[in-house]
Amino acid sequence: MFVNSGKELINICKEKKITIWQYTLQSESKDSGLNEKDVFERMRNSFKVMEASAEEALHKEVKSYSGLIGGNAFKLNKYVQNKKTLTGEFMVKAMARALSCSEVNAAMGRIVAAPTAGSCGIVPATIISAGEKLNLSEDDMVKGLLTATGIGMIIAKNATVSGAEGGCQAECGSAAAMASAAVVEMxxxxxxxxxxxxxxxxxxxxxxxxxxxxxxVEIPCAKRNASGTVSALTTADMVLSGVHSYIPFDDVVSAMYEVGKSLPCSLRETALGGVAATPTGAALQKQVFGE
Structure with missing residues (x-):
């Protein structure tokens, strides 16, 4: 059985002198009955799906079935080739990968919900981009994915990863938290x-x-995936410089859950509030579904 809190995770990893990815691998092996090698290979298969979805829309315009989004990953990838970006090739390419996953999802392509379909671009874009920048192997990136999984499991146990229950903080927020923790270990x-x-x-x-x-899960979700990727990557650097979180992880997860429960129904995936309820949002809904 997986630990119930971040505090427990820190203690058990310290006691056993292992990392989060190792603990996650061992726990999944025990729970599933599979040996650790098989668990690792299953995670590799998921990583390969992520890799494909993060790449597909970079080289061709992928449009959603609704017609609401598409082609932005392609635009960003083309833009970065001009080498005139403000944030540099690494960050723009990472954003493009996040958008690619979101666009593939909206076009009914194959993705990995990480932890949800609406936030599917953050973990892949972050881990793949960091792995590429650091010249890491595929095995290293799969290990990062296991780290992300461990963090996601604790969030799901103590709060929620559902936008319908906790808002986008629970979807893109959880995904970015998972991704940033992964990069720190990587x-x-x-x-x-x-x-x-x-x-x-x-x-x-x-x-x-x-x-x-x-x-x-297209507007504004896709661009929030790009934003979550940037947050995950920059926060990893912040922490590795020596910056700490004054509020512990477990307290933050608890706060997120309380905030999510406090959000009105209109702001939890019902499309009844926020940008969905604006005149333009209403017009786009009519465009998709008619009167």
Whole structure:
């Protein structure tokens, strides 16, 4: 059985002298009855799906079935080739990958919900981009995915990863927290630092509403995936510089859950509030579904 809190995770990893990814692998092996090698290969298969969805829309315009989004990953990838970006090739390419996953999802392509379909671009874009920048192997990136999984499991146990229950803070917030913790371990950071990164990311997105236009996880969800990726990557650097989260991970997860429960129904994936309820949002809903 997986630990119930970040504090427990820190203690058990310290006691066993292991990382989050190792603990996650061992726990899944025990729970599933599979040996650790098989669990790792299953995670590799998920990673390959993520890799494909993060790449597909970079080289061709992928349009959603609704017609609401599409082609933005292609635009960003083309833009970065001009080498005149403000934030540099690394960050723009990471954003493009996040958008690619979201566009593939909206076009009914194959993605991995990480932890949800609406937030499917953050973990892949973050881990793949960091792995590429750091010249890491595929195995190293799969290990990062296991780290992300461990963080996601604790969030799901103590709060929620559902936009319908906790707003977009629970979807894109959780995904970005998972991704940032993964990068910290990929860069050699300790368990406490990984949890600090997850905590900081969630604090910075606390209260974000879930307001999908026409009830589809396209607008504003896709661009929030790009934003979550940037947050995950920059926060990893922040923590590895020595910055700590004054509020512990477990307290932040608890706060996120309380905030999510406090959000009105209109701001939790019902498409009745936020940008979905604006005149333009209403017009786009009519465009998709008619009167």
């Amino acid at each position: 860069m050699g950071g300790c368990v406490s630092q990984a949890l600090d990164a997850a905590a900081i990311v969630i604090k910075n997105i606390l209260g974000l509403v879930c307001d999908p236009v026409a009830g589809l």
